[in-house]
Amino acid sequence: MNRPAARPGHGWSMERRIVITGMGSVTPLGLTYEETWRNLLAGKSGIRPIAIFDASTFPTTFAAQVPDFDAARYVKDPASIEKAGRNVRFAMAAGRMALEDAGLLGGPYDPDRFGIYLGSGEGILDFFTLCESIAHGTGPDGKVSAVGFAELGLKRYDPMRELEQEPNMPANHLAAEYGLRGPTFSNLTACAASTQGIGEAADLIRTRRADLMLAGGTHSMIHPLGVTGFNLLTAISTEPKDEPWRASRPFDRDRQGFVLGEGSTIMVLEELEHARARGARIWAEVVGFGTSADAYRMTDIHPEGRGPVAAMRMALESAGIRPDQVDYISAHGTGTTENDKVETLSVKLLFGEHARKVPISSVKSTLGHLIAAAGATELMTCVLAIRDQVLPPTMNLDTPDPECDLDYVPNAARKAKVDVCMSNSFGFGGQNDALVVRRYMP
């Protein structure tokens, strides 16, 4: 492919190229990336009634949950994750599968040159203990005294379970499990976290701070306070309760919010020469990254897509790729009224004429919204789209919305020529990130 020189100014020189050499993933649609991919292409939904806790009286009663699996299989010492939350369990599975996929499990690698960057949310809050301790401490004035709270809390809380709530725990567990001592970060920019994490992880390799990075995300907000919080913001879909697989409808006129998902996708990012020297299989090259902020409002996206356009533009410029060279866009596509409208507008503003031609789809229609793990999981689908030359569909797109009039690959997977993909993530709070991956060409 004719690749124009990367625009100076974003520092993404060709001096050190970054490739993906391993992927591991646990999602509501599968316990391996192949299984998830197969189900995505088949249009199968992962959305079911919530089984993790009793949500029967909640406004939203369904979510896309990871099927039961034995996380102990993925760690050396099962006791090390005994008190860990779902996020850590997902990350240990995805991390190990990524290392295995990269041919790095058990080494050899230099642990000082191998880092971690995870978009990572909270562990699972001990909600019962919190609530019972709060009730114990609540006085007639409706205020909670710390004396009363602590009286029960000191007896009931499990110290390690409390520690496991902290959002850097997945990174900490992975570092301990594999002895990785490269640069290690965990970030939480809501729904954009793992796209941003992969972009910054690539920068850590480019700037010679590491040769290898485990990069991606892990999250579960399918817990009582997570569902509560999103219900209060009316951000998540509440209907139809009897056919929940129809509830996530990105770009459809009747969309009414996203559906919570959970899971983890972790990739091995590697400096190209390092990968070549060890004869690694190369999945794709990470060629561009763009990052911006709306600086507009707490939850609303800038109506003219100022932030999303800036992030996508920076991603293309850093890659030295023209808009008309993009074969597929993995949309943020949450299924909220605002997001899908503004994302569509942003793509039109940046891609111009080509916007009508470039297919764009949202796997959130069946996978749900994996929040901090969403971006990494969606990037994984881009990599697999390049491998198989097929695009995953946007399911439930039954009634077109006049404001969402692009080619969303509605309701069925589609064969296509796919060499260059862009993956978008726009976070609650205004962080916008976009990655560009390309078929690897020596």
Add this chain to the structure above:
Amino acid sequence: MDRRIAITGLGVLSPCGIGVGPLADAVRDGRSAVGPVTCFDPALYPSRVAGEIREFDPSAGVRKDQSRYVKKMAKVMARDIQLAVAASNQAILDTGLPLGDPKADEPVLPTVDHTRFGMVFGTGFIPTELDDLAGPVRASFVDGHFSLKGWGAHGISQMFPLWLLKYLPNMHACHTGILWDAQGPSNSLTSSDAGGLLAMDECVRLIRRGTADLMLAGGAESRVTPVLMLRYCLLHRLSETRGDPAAACRPFDLDRTGQVSGEGAAVLVLEERRAAEKRAARIYGEVLGTGTSTVTAGVNACDEDGRGIAAAVRRALADAGVAPGDLGAVVAHGTALPMQDRSEARGLAAALGPAAGQVPVTATKGVTGNLGAAGGLADVAVALVLLRDGRVPPILNCTRPDPEGGLALVTGEPRPLANDLILVTSNAIGGQTAAAVVRLER
């Protein structure tokens, strides 16, 4: 490195007061701001002392329209977020950058390219305030016990609708970005005590690679809450002393008793050096290099030999091109938790090599307690201000210095500063480590 990083603004809120001045004075004079916990009744808590910020108005010090925004939004900002926003305001105003006139419809910082102005914050995962849940929890009780069915049916509807947004760890950056129209990169790192210096590392890379010209590197956290104090009490991290609170936090002292919870925010304005020089900005110092790594001993442990800390320090020195013997001083993390202090002493000694016995090592937590994600950057700020008079202040409460590592701990009297190169380090138990080398400018 052709793009160098100048520090041109400081914003600090600490238990010593508002601004870097009160903190620097207290460190120089050896005055501890640690006292009995007053923001809740700690009677049943094993640890009852803390470094609290006593008087704080989140809307003070900015122009009227910004003050109005903060006042309006204060109810959706947990304390951590309020502290971060206030420290950011302080830091930006400290740069002397010209401010726009909102009445004349000028940009908020007319001489700044707002698309190349961003921020990275180290943040904690903020626990809910107990009072926010008191009413909803009470409404959820069925037969004397908290019930999820009751919560779904009667609790959720009594919650404050924007409850989730009040606690999201990317809201420090969201609100600060809105106030100052920062449309560049925006990230939030949930890496516990190391978050602030990790944020600085990422900001440095963003400026060097040309994505941004102006970045806020920040950290903010309150550890003085009923939930977090309970958590860290249960994990046996906190001092349970009943003696003089001012003597409670004893970094590197043989009689140390554990960490003291603190709260604070620190924000540094990092500016591309040539741009700063061109506008004749006051330059406090230059960030010469940063380095990051992680603890691999386990998620609730410290490396016995401090290797994760040593790795971060070596990388920061290498990035800066500075030899250990050229350092004028080290501001250590020094939390006063025996296992963490020992690990740090060994790690520092290993990284400094033969210079370990000469370079004066100080620490500030005897004065403030542990400011969490704010600690590392508060230490950088205080070093830039205080060490300019050529004296390295002693470690408050370090009266019987631990010989571990053979460090040149500063006790009793200040030591002369032989060189303007300062190393600052942070580490999280079981988690990330970070270090930075800055050069003072007078």
